[in-house]
Amino acid sequence: MDLTGAVWRKSTRSSGNSGNCVEVADNLPGAVGVRDSKDRRGAVLVFASASWSAFVTYAKRR
Numbered sequence: 001m002d003l004t005g006a007v008w009r010k011s012t013r014s015s016g017n018s019g020n021c022v023e024v025a026d027n028l029p030g031a032v033g034v035r036d037s038k039d040r041r042g043a044v045l046v047f048a049s050a051s052w053s054a055f056v057t058y059a060k061r062r
Helices: 049-061
Strands: 022-028 031-036 044-048
Touching (some): 044 049
Antiparallel strands (some): 022 031, 031 044
């Protein structure tokens, strides 16, 4: 998948984590990219938008 146009963002809750964060790009058509903020040139996990949405909904309930 071409991630050239990905707009990456970190959670506003991650500021106190000593840089241990993930970044999410949710502006991709039909997909969401997730990467390690400490290794921005490293691997990116790509999820279907519906799968990512289900994960976030579940995580918010916990």
